[in-house]
Amino acid sequence: MMRVIVHPGFHKTGTTSLQDFLHDNRDMLAPYLRCYGKADFPDAGAAARIYAQRPFPWRLYRFRLALRRFLQGLPEGGTIVLSRETFSGGMPGHRRIDGALITSYHQPALRLARAIIAELRRRFGQDVDITFFYTTRAREAWIESVYGHLLRSIRLTDDFAAFRARFPALASLEEEARRMAVALAPVPVVTAALEEWGNHRNGPAEALLELAGVPEEVRARLAPARRANRGQGADLQAKFLEINRRGGSRAALKTAKEKLLREAQND
Secondary structure (H helix, E strand, C coil): CCEEEEECCCCCCCHHHHHHHHHHCHHHHCCCCEEECCCCCHHHHHHHHHHHHCCCHHHHHHHHHHHHHHHHCCCCCCEEEEECHHHHCCCECEECCCCCECCCCHHHHHHHHHHHHHHHHHHHCCCCEEEEEEEECCHHHHHHHHHHHHHHHCCCCCCHHHHHHCCCCCCCHHHHHHHHHHHHCCCCEEEEEHHHHCCCCCCCHHHHHHHHCCCHHHHCCCCCCCCCCCCCCHHHHHHHHHHHHHCCCHHHHHHHHHHHHHHHHHC
C-alpha cells in the first residue's frame, strides 16, 4: 500500500535540520522512503504560505493545483515524506493582507491539511495511507525563537516583552497539533517534541524514521544531523532591533542585517 507521511512543520521546531538530514541521507534511505522538501515543490510551498496571509478560496485552489502538478510526477508505491513548514500556513507574528496579526496556525493549517489529503487521494487512490507528523517545541522557547527569526527577516520594531504581549492566549504547539488530530480524524496525527529529539545524533528526523519503519541498524549508520538556523544571541537581537527601528529602505535593511550575520558567523 502507498504510504505518505506529511511533515507540515511547525516553524522553528528543527524543520530545516530534519529536511537537511533527509536530503543528506537520501541514498541510504531510498530503499525505505523517498523524501521531498522545499526544493522539490517550491510552487506548492509558496502557495501555502501566501494563502495563510491572503486566505481567499482561490488562493487555496491555487495551492491545490500546484500540489497536484507536483504529485503527478511522483511514482506510486512505497513510502514518501513531504516536508514543508509552510504546509501549516504562516508563522505567527506575520500579518495577513488585512493587517491582522497571525496568532494561531489552526484555520489555515486545517484547510491546507484537508487540501493535501484530498490531493493525495486524488493521485494515489482512496486507500492511500496518510499520516501527519508535526514537530513541536515548548511554548515559551518557541515564541522566543519566532521573535528572533522575525527580527532578522522583517521590520519588527517591538522588543520581546511587547511582542509577547501580542499573544496573550497563545496556544502551545502540542495544543495546535491536538486540535489538528481531532479535526483530521481518522487520519492519524503524530508529534515529536524538539526537547526530546533535538539532541539525538539524527535530530528530530529520528522520530520520523521510527514512524516510517526504517530499521534501527540503518538509522545508526546515517550521517548525523546538521544543526541549522540556530537563534542569535541577545546582543545580535539588540542590533537587529536597532536596525529595524532606524528605518530606511527594505534593500538597505537587508544589506545591514546580512552584514551583521556575516560578522557574527566570523566571530
